[in-house]
Amino acid sequence: MKLTIIGTGYVGLVTGACFAEMGSRVTCVDIDTAKIENLKKGILPIYEPGLERIVQENMADGTLQFTTRLEDAARDCQIFFIAVGTPPGEDGSADLQYVRRVAARIGQCMTDYAVIVDKSTVPVGTADQVAEVVQEALDTRGIDLEFDVVSNPEFLKEGAAIQDFLKPDRIIVGANSERAAKIMTRLYAPFSMNRDKMILMNVRDAEMTKYAANAMLATKISFMNEIANICEHLGVDVENVRKGIGSDSRIGYSFIYPGAGYGGSCFPKDVKALIKTSKDTGVDPAVLAAVENRNNLQKKVLAEKIKARLGTDLSGRRFALWGLAFKPGTDDMREAASIVLIDNLLAAGAIVCAYDPVAMAQAARELPEAWLESSRLILANDQYQALENADAMILVTEWKTFRRPDFKRMGQLLNQKIIFDGRNQYDPEEVAEFGFEYHGIGREAFHPADL
Numbered sequence: 001m002k003l004t005i006i007g008t009g010y011v012g013l014v015t016g017a018c019f020a021e022m023g024s025r026v027t028c029v030d031i032d033t034a035k036i037e038n039l040k041k042g043i044l045p046i047y048e049p050g051l052e053r054i055v056q057e058n059m060a061d062g063t064l065q066f067t068t069r070l071e072d073a074a075r076d077c078q079i080f081f082i083a084v085g086t087p088p089g090e091d092g093s094a095d096l097q098y099v100r101r102v103a104a105r106i107g108q109c110m111t112d113y114a115v116i117v118d119k120s121t122v123p124v125g126t127a128d129q130v131a132e133v134v135q136e137a138l139d140t141r142g143i144d145l146e147f148d149v150v151s152n153p154e155f156l157k158e159g160a161a162i163q164d165f166l167k168p169d170r171i172i173v174g175a176n177s178e179r180a181a182k183i184m185t186r187l188y189a190p191f192s193m194n195r196d197k198m199i200l201m202n203v204r205d206a207e208m209t210k211y212a213a214n215a216m217l218a219t220k221i222s223f224m225n226e227i228a229n230i231c232e233h234l235g236v237d238v239e240n241v242r243k244g245i246g247s248d249s250r251i252g253y254s255f256i257y258p259g260a261g262y263g264g265s266c267f268p269k270d271v272k273a274l275i276k277t278s279k280d281t282g283v284d285p286a287v288l289a290a291v292e293n294r295n296n297l298q299k300k301v302l303a304e305k306i307k308a309r310l311g312t313d314l315s316g317r318r319f320a321l322w323g324l325a326f327k328p329g330t331d332d333m334r335e336a337a338s339i340v341l342i343d344n345l346l347a348a349g350a351i352v353c354a355y356d357p358v359a360m361a362q363a364a365r366e367l368p369e370a371w372l373e374s375s376r377l378i379l380a381n382d383q384y385q386a387l388e389n390a391d392a393m394i395l396v397t398e399w400k401t402f403r404r405p406d407f408k409r410m411g412q413l414l415n416q417k418i419i420f421d422g423r424n425q426y427d428p429e430e431v432a433e434f435g436f437e438y439h440g441i442g443r444e445a446f447h448p449a450d451l
């Protein structure tokens with residue numbers, strides 16, 4: 001099958017590479033010329049484990065191509081995937097300007113019947129808008145071509161994107177025509193060899209399914225973060241509570257890890273967009289608003305703990321920050337908890353020395369210039385350098401390299417042996433044996449004297 005993927009970000013690039021890997025002929029299109037020039041040389045714009053190999057191999061085989069020219073890719077294309085960003089607009093709703101622009105371009109370039117797939121996360125009713133925009137462009141050309149707009153939301157997680165795409169739990173396809181449903185079923189057939197993964201429904205149901213899935217996962221996290229905060233005041237260890245409730249198969253172990261608040265490009269924006277949709281329909285988004293509110297509060301919890309321990313005025317204090325990316329396995333820093341924490345610490349007068357195994361270049365590009373120029377935010381060369389003369393170590397992202405560090409060496413480098421563990425990665429007793437005072441999320445502080 002001949003596919004065109006428009007937008008080569010996390011979703012578009014992974015989608016294009018994985019379909020090529022499964023045997024389709026794929027052209028990825030982006031308006032970002034620099035990105036496309038690099039991709040043509042096999043240089044990826046993002047860090048995603050396993051992606052580089054799949055891209056390079058399929059380029060070499062000729063099954064995966066990159067271009068900025070949609071008009072070239074569109075010739076005889078059977079399926080167009082729209083995979084551009086849908087960032088929050090001022091009122092919280094998903095901004096559809098990029099989706100609409102791409103829809104217009106497809107209408108200007110398509111040469112035959114095609115299925116147009118909304119892969120981007122878009123609100124209920126967007127497929128109808130896309131169809132209108134495509135039809136307008138065809139009318140302007142004076143051409144009568146048939147097409148169908150399908151919703152096929154993406155559920156991949158950054159850091160595990162290839163595995164999630166190639167071995168999905170389910171494939172949601174919303175199609176209102178049998179012709180389009182058949183084409184999508186054929187496209188995804190190689191993914192359903194052992195068990196039929198596809199769940200077919202109508203377009204609006206599929207659009208809503210994506211928001212409901214992300215909102216449900218965000219709800220689990222915010223719920224657990226709130227439980228954690230309650231535990232802490234009751235002398236209860238939330239890690240035992242987590243294991244206790246996770247063992248109930250109705251609850252399950254996943255997405256109940258407490259932390260410093262969820263980040264990333266999707267949960268915050270999708271919860272916001274669903275709140276707006278809910279309000280527009282006249283339904284009070286009581287649960288969704290609470291999920292968002294808890295998350296905003298949770299991102300401040302680490303700074304509050306630090307101030308409670310070391311004082312509200314942190315002038316002259318220095319902190320080692322381990323982890324900048326919004327989660328391990330990615331260099332993505334969008335809505336990362338680390339940003340809120342750094343902001344709070346700098347505002348209180350502190351100096352922060354940060355290290356992340358892959359997000360350093362991203363951090364240098366994306367963090368406010370004023371922070372870096374003031375020299376109060378320093379980007380360290382490695383995790384141990386970040387610790388030098390710091391008054392505490394703060395763990396924000398649970399990268400593998402941070403999980404079993406050399407505690408002895410850490411103790412020698414730090415000014416004060418204090419750990420603020422934003423991901424509950426360490427055993428309080430174990431670190432206390434190395435002389436550390438330990439502060440986690442949803443568990444009481446633990447001191448060497450408590451041993």
Ligand SMILES: NC(=O)C1=CN([C@@H]2O[C@H](COP(=O)(O)OP(=O)(O)OC[C@H]3O[C@@H](n4cnc5c(N)ncnc54)[C@H](O)[C@@H]3O)[C@@H](O)[C@H]2O)C=CC1
Pocket residue numbers: 006007008009010011012029030031032035083084085086098101102119120121122154155156157158265266
């Ligand atoms: N990042 C993720 O893990 C996931 C994202 N999604 C959804 O997928 C969509 C895309 O997200 P990301 O890939 O993270 O976005 P991104 O921001 O990483 O990439 C979007 C790409 O689209 C390109 N673009 C914008 N306008 C264009 C146009 N007119 N023609 C061609 N290219 C254009 C941009 O240059 C950029 O390369 C969003 O709706 C998001 O909510 C869904 C599941 C997972």
Ligand SMILES: O=C(O)[C@H]1O[C@H](OP(=O)(O)OP(=O)(O)OC[C@H]2O[C@@H](n3ccc(=O)[nH]c3=O)[C@H](O)[C@@H]2O)[C@H](O)[C@@H](O)[C@@H]1O
Pocket residue numbers: 121154155156157158159214217221254255256257258259260261262263264265266267326327
């Ligand atoms: O729509 C999207 O973009 C994607 O959003 C999330 O994927 P992603 O944001 O890449 O990463 P997650 O692994 O879901 O983590 C999101 C945030 O939640 C936090 N989290 C996750 C799980 C948990 O138990 N606790 C917790 O605090 C992570 O640290 C991270 O900040 C969803 O998991 C994907 O299914 C979805 O496709």
